[in-house]
Amino acid sequence: MTDILCKTKDLKITFPHRLGDFTAVHGFDMEVRRGEIVGLIGESGAGKSTIGNAIMGLLSHPGKVSGGRIDLEGQNLIDLTGAAMARLRGRRIGMIFQDPMTSLNPLMTVGDQLAESIALLQDLPMAQARQMAADRLDAVGIPDAVERMGQYPHEFSGGMRQRVVIALAMAGNPDLLIADEPTTALDVSVQKQVLDLIRSICVERSLGVILVTHDMGVIAETADRVYVMRHGRLVETGPTGQVIHAPSQQYTRDLIASIPSIESREERFRNPVKRTGEIDQWLLEGHRHEGTDDYVTASALTKDFATRKKTFWGTSGSFRAVDIPGLSIARGEVLGLVGESGSGKSTLGRMMIGLVQPSSGNVHYSDHGPLAEVRSRAARKALRRDVQVVFQDPYSSLNSRMRVDHILAEPIRFHGLAERADIPRLVGALLERVGLPPDTGRKFPHQFSGGQRQRICIARALSVRPRFLLCDEPTSALDVSIQAEMLALLMELRRSLGLTMLFVSHDLAVVRQVSDRVAVMKQGKIVECQDAEPLFDAPRNDYTRMLLDTAPRASGHKEANNLRSGI
Amino acid sequence: MYFLLARVLQATIVMLCVALVGFLVFQFVGDPVLALVGQETTVEDREALRESLGLNDPILLQYARYVMNALRGDFGISYSFNRDVSEMIAERLPATIELVMLSGVLSLILAIPAGIYTGIRRKGGLAQTIMALSVIGVSIPSFLLGILLILVFSVWLNWLPSFGRGDVAAELGLRSSLFTWDGLSHALMPAAVLCLFQLGVILRLIRAEMLEVLRTDYIRFAWARGLPGQRVYFRHALKNTLVPVVTAIGLQLSSLFAFSIITERVFQWPGMGSLLLHAIGQSDIPLLAAYLIFVGLVFTISNLVVDAIYVLIDPRIRHGAH
């Protein structure tokens, strides 16, 4: 129990800058033992990845360790020369990165990359290394390992690639493995398999693992102990169960409280935005949006995309991204649309608001008629005024060359919704309505944080006084505490303005919090669609059940932890 | 292999377009009849000649005939030399190829290691010096460099001959001036001039690609899994820089031919470039058109070779996933 593998003591990491150094990590203490998984959790900017990179000796320029120690079984890594540190990498410490798509050399076969590592790190002749490489691929759960050795990374799926990355990181039989957000780029069903693999390697080889992540669910299901970080400082540490169930610090309590639960719909997220009546009056002006009839109905909708297969005559072949018999959303309803990546949920969402042309079938709006027949300039303008969208990525969804007040004023002016002289006042009120100071309009988007930018996006969508809002993964790029605020804002707006919503997300817990009804998509088809509560509590479809079962949950650690408490 | 087949088809279309331009120049710039017979001939005689040259046929027919003739290597008769154009090109070609090959090989031999070095050690003193020199290399007009070299090495120092091609000797069945000392001394300055610009361009490109690749995740991961530096740089990084670099080198081959025109003028090197300048000076249209098609052919073939190399380098293109 006491054989400490790796230990940091008062670790301090600084990034020098001409306008004052930025300290990413202030005096951090951590211990990792053999055979345990230590979770390192924090929101973006907490410094958690920096610690992993520092242990590897791979801090990005110009960062440097400016104080403290990193001990690996008694040896202080800080004192090592570059060459000595390089000898430890791969042999004593291994690392896996977040994105398996970009972690492998695209021009070398998987077998060559693995055999190369094994031959170099274990001083074996190439033939023997290749033999061992096949065994290793087999061991990380890649079927037909010998055959797949000769394939290139682009021929592997995301989950399979991450397995290859793990095999590569383990090629030199390291004692310590640093996993930096190893499952963030993966779908939940694959995520669980990769975490299980890391878990089993850890136990089998009595490996010490540092699991860096922002996801409390991942920590809860995998880590033995957890370190909670914020702004480069340690907030709290302890066994996973204790930290999650009885956090001693306010920050940890808030962090855990802001995680949406997949088990139930909660009303605990409060929207701190101050409401002013005047702007709501303006937003509701000129429309009647009452009743419970179907606001929008899709029927026999399909979308085909050309596959990128090059043939002699150009590109050919296609695959069906969306194929649904029908889907409707009632006035004032929030429909959640759930699916894994590539399920076609975003494409379906965009077809529903006319941003993507369907290959066949049509979308019918009760106020505007079939989308295919909305052709005239006036009719298109009227439709565009009613239907708006909020995207996932708050960075690419604002034009970085335009001032925020111009971004918000443009739609109002284009649709002639206010007198020219009133527009600046309206823009200020809109900003205030989404929780930003009204005078921030003079700034450019890059001067705002991710969450603030997402608020600006919501304000832009509201600026045309829409009735229907497509939210395409609106919280997926945000930290969990910001996500909670954003969900609260969206729900409050929906109630105050009577918006109809299509809420697209891969995150079941988020969808549960906002949706009246939920549709589950898999490979372009809707496998289940019913009211939210019965769908989550008693799913009828196997796929839905599988999604619900594999989703990591912060509260679900108990059994896993009890099992391991004897170790 | 669809990829390469498509490329061959594209190359054929490109060549037909180039031939069209050559044909249009041939047909519509100046009056070929006038160029052949002069002002004194009667209108009737000219008309007869026009008829016999097929100039009154439909334009598409004339184009087809031009292409067919070009395929057989027949580009007509030069106005100013009154000789077969293809014969003249064949005569001048070896001198130009000699110059282009020498400077091309020279620039690659120097640029590739220098580019890799400056990409890896970008803060080092030597790397900074190389980069500073490369700015001058890509900036200095080749004719100016040629004149400066002549001024220094021929006028002031009197070490090297300033014009012409030296003695030619045959080795291994090839006739080249590079096999004699006299020939080499003549070729040295023109080749250096032609080489320097390419050197700067390729070096800077390799460095930029190297920097780009070294930032990627798979290189970071290669460091993290403990591969030694030379393996990361030469096996993983270098190969990934090759696709854009090979493209650029393919394009550079064509630009070598283009810049050889200037170098040949400065050093009065008796190659294709001098011939072209003469053709322009004398408005010798058949020669001009033939040169255009010849250069087009060189570029098209070098692009095809580049595409073939892509397929060898990048498995994603092989598998049609590009």
Add this chain to the structure above:
Amino acid sequence: MGRIEMLERIRSDFWYELLNSPVTLASAIVIALMVIGCSFAPVFAPHTPFDPATISILDNNLPPAWAAGGDPRFLFGTDLQGRDVLSAMLYGGRISLLVGIGAVALSVVIGMTVGLLAGYFGRMTDTVLMRVAEIQFAFPPILIALLFNGILKASLPADVFAQAAVPIMILAIGLAGWVQFARIVRASAMVQRNQDYVTACHAIGLPTPTIILRHITPNILGPVLVLAMLQIAVAIVTEATLSFLGLGTPLTEPSLGALIQIGSQYLFSGIWWVVIFPGVMLLVMVVAFNLVADWVRDYLNPRLR
């Protein structure tokens, strides 16, 4: 110490990076001086070099003022006809800059139009436009300009060609250089087109021209600016080369390239100054544009630093 303290007080990254790079700063100043000096050549030039009334054949072949036999009236000496080299350089530099900037302006207009159309609309528009660009891209710009000029020279009467030399040159070099702009603009436009802010514009219902001009164009100007500065350097070299080959500006109105060509004929008679000074001016001009362009590229793309 003074410089470092001064730098530390500057909070704007642009000025900090610029002042921290003396080479770039010097290049920018050189460009500014040359542009001013050449644009107002009649004001700054000590003589009027191409006016037969003001030159005297008696002043011919004078070496620079500081050399033995030099005349203080002619700082950089005189040429075969007694023209002041410095004045000829200023007048010649004016033509070089005019052609360089004019040709690149033409390339930018054509290239941005083609690139935006191809990149934004994609599909057939893209295929057709980019095939044309691809064919032209296979040929080095200098060769295209050379052949274009050569063919015009062959088909236009000599006096017309001489009179329209500068516009023809701008046309030839501008038409030879648009492809690079089209490629870079197309690539950027394809990236921007798929950004969510453009989709948001569609959702608002903004018309396509507004989206392209007001939203996409400002976002792709950075790389265009860098390329334009590099291309000005290339265009100046191309112009000088064509003039050197006798296909450019007429000898009555010589650009820097033509001056060098004139001078190069007398290399062996030891009259080096007629070549060296215009040559150095040309080189400095081109190097300065290249250095500033390199700096701007690094500034806009800080991760490469």
